[in-house]
Amino acid sequence: MTALSIALIVVGLFFLAVAALGMVRLPDVYTRSHAVALTDSLGAFFLLAGLALNQGFSTNLVRILVVLALLYLLNPVISHATVRAALRAGVKPWGEDRR
Amino acid sequence: MNIFLLFVLDILAVMIIIYLYRVIRGPTLYDRVLGLNGISTKAIIILIVIGTVYDRVEMFVDISTGYALLNLVGVLAITKYLEQREAPS
Amino acid sequence: MNRRFDRYLVYKALTLFVIWLLLTASYTPAHMALGFVASFGVALLNTDAGRPPGVAIRWLQLLQFLPWLFGRILISGLHLSFLILHPKLPIAPALIRYRTKLSHEPGIVLLGSSITLTPGTVTAEAQSDELIVHAIDGESLDDLQSQRLESKVADVFRIRKSAE
Numbered sequence: 001m002t003a004l005s006i007a008l009i010v011v012g013l014f015f016l017a018v019a020a021l022g023m024v025r026l027p028d029v030y031t032r033s034h035a036v037a038l039t040d041s042l043g044a045f046f047l048l049a050g051l052a053l054n055q056g057f058s059t060n061l062v063r064i065l066v067v068l069a070l071l072y073l074l075n076p077v078i079s080h081a082t083v084r085a086a087l088r089a090g091v092k093p094w095g096e097d098r099r
Numbered sequence: 100m101n102i103f104l105l106f107v108l109d110i111l112a113v114m115i116i117i118y119l120y121r122v123i124r125g126p127t128l129y130d131r132v133l134g135l136n137g138i139s140t141k142a143i144i145i146l147i148v149i150g151t152v153y154d155r156v157e158m159f160v161d162i163s164t165g166y167a168l169l170n171l172v173g174v175l176a177i178t179k180y181l182e183q184r185e186a187p188s
Numbered sequence: 189m190n191r192r193f194d195r196y197l198v199y200k201a202l203t204l205f206v207i208w209l210l211l212t213a214s215y216t217p218a219h220m221a222l223g224f225v226a227s228f229g230v231a232l233l234n235t236d237a238g239r240p241p242g243v244a245i246r247w248l249q250l251l252q253f254l255p256w257l258f259g260r261i262l263i264s265g266l267h268l269s270f271l272i273l274h275p276k277l278p279i280a281p282a283l284i285r286y287r288t289k290l291s292h293e294p295g296i297v298l299l300g301s302s303i304t305l306t307p308g309t310v311t312a313e314a315q316s317d318e319l320i321v322h323a324i325d326g327e328s329l330d331d332l333q334s335q336r337l338e339s340k341v342a343d344v345f346r347i348r349k350s351a352e
Contacts, residue, residue, distance in 0.1 A: 002100060009103075013110055015265065016141075020117040022272040023137065029129045030310070030322045031281055032121070034268060036137050038307040042265040047107075047144055051151050054100065059210075063160040064147060066210050070167050071143070076304035078136050078174045080311050083322065085178040086129040087312045093322065095281050157213040164211065 005053040012047030019043060028094035029086045033079050040075040044068065104152050108145060115141050132177055139170040201231035243292045243345045250344050260337075261306050264328055268307045271325060279324050283312065286319045288338060292345065299341045303332065 015038060022035030045068065052064040115138055122134035143163040150159030204227035212219060271279055290296050296319075300311040303321060308328030313320040323329045331337045 006100075006103060009107060013107065015269065016111070016114055018269045018272055019137070020114045022268075023118060023121050023134070025272060025277060026279070028281075029127060029133065030283075030312070031279060031324055032130065032133055033310050033322075034308055034324050035272070036133055036140075037304065037310060038265055038268055039137055040140055041261050041305050041307060044140060044144060048147065051147055054151060055156065060156040060160075062210055063157060066207070067143065067147065067160055067163055067167070070164060071140070072305065074167055074171045075136075075140070076301040076311075078171060079133075080300065080304050080314075081175055081178040082129055082132050082136065083310050083312045085132075085181050086127070087320070088182055089129075091127055091129060093281055093283055095279075161211060 001053065001056070005050040008046050008050030008053065012043050012045070012050060015039070015043035015046065029091055030083060030093050033083050036079055037075075040071060040079075044071055101152055104148055108148055108152075111141055111145050111148070128181065132174060136170065136174055139166060143167055197231055197235060200234070201228045204230055243294055243347050245294075246344060246346050253340055253344050256340065257302055257305070260331060264309075265307045267327060268324065280326060281322065281324050282326070282329075283320060283322050284329065286321050286332060288317055288319060290317070290338065290342060292347065295341055295345050298344065299338060302337060302341065306331075 019035045019039040022038065023032055026032050026035055048064055048068045048071075052061045052068075055061045055064065118134045118137045118141070122131050122138070125131045125134060143166055146159045146163040146166065147156065150156040153159075205224060208223035208227055212223060271277070288296065288299060290299060296314060296317075300314050300319060303309050303311045303319070306328070308325060309321055309323045309332065311319055312322050321329075321332065
């Protein structure tokens with residue numbers, strides 16, 4: 001049980017690190033929002049799943065899963081709102097002039 | 100297990116510093132909002148890791164739920180304000 | 189009309205009460221009663237929000253849809269990680285317009301949330317039946333342009349006959 005939860009946490013940390021790297025490397029708001037989506041959907045999922053597995057079968061496991069479900073419900077709304085505000089304000093997407 | 104979780108906390112703190120670079124540096128306002136959103140997701144994860152370390156998950160889950168909702172309301176307020184400001188009144 | 193109204197109020201209050209039960213730390217009768225009163229109070233205050241939308245959710249299809257969506261998220265997340273870790277950063281971002289055939293709001297909300305939740309695509313604007321989608325790569329758009337995602341989302345909902 002412990003080994004499996006450590007493995008899940010390490011996978012989650014890998015996705016979080018990739019997303020942080022993407023936050024630095026990617027060129028504009030829209031592409032960076034993809035990196036944040038990677039954090040929210042995969043990194044948080046694997047890390048919280050590892051922590052929940054570490055709790056064993058108790059009510060704490062269900063509580064951590066509630067937080068995870070909340071993240072999955074709320075984060076699309078947040079990144080959609082940010083990207084929509086950027087688009088309405090007229091921020092130019094990177095690479096649009098090359099086509 | 101606890102030693103490992105302390106290492107995880109360190110790595111997450113370093114990631115928050117990377118996001119902070121984007122918040123301070125970000126060319127547009129929207130980059131900063133996006134970076135703050137990433138930081139608060141990290142904060143939620145960190146709170147639950149701390150709860151696991153101290154064996155008080157039921158308390159820290161409440162705090163992180165509140166943090167997630169506060170983050171939603173904050174980001175929506177900021178983006179609504181920015182949209183209103185851009186519109187010709 | 190009044191009976192349906194009351195039924196939705198009870199559903200809402202029971203959902204809130206289940207969330208209370210999941211989040212609370214103590215199960216003494218006093219706390220349970222407090223949670224019951226609080227969830228019914230919140231449901232009463234919010235009677236105007238969340239009117240019955242004229243479609244019904246097929247729960248069995250939803251239970252099939254969510255694991256499928258998670259599999260797609262995993263695959264496109266791995267693809268996006270490959271793009272970010274590649275030294276040359278081979279991204280080709282594009283803004284596309286996507287016209288959907290879904291006619292009801294819950295379907296469009298679920299479609300837009302699924303698009304945003306999948307790494308590599310994000311919904312930038314959602315008018316009545318036209319979505320503007322930003323994609324990092326042509327490959328991320330595969331599911332959307334082959335209309336696989338939309339048909340799966342359409343399967344989840346059933347249009348109710350006598351919508352008020």
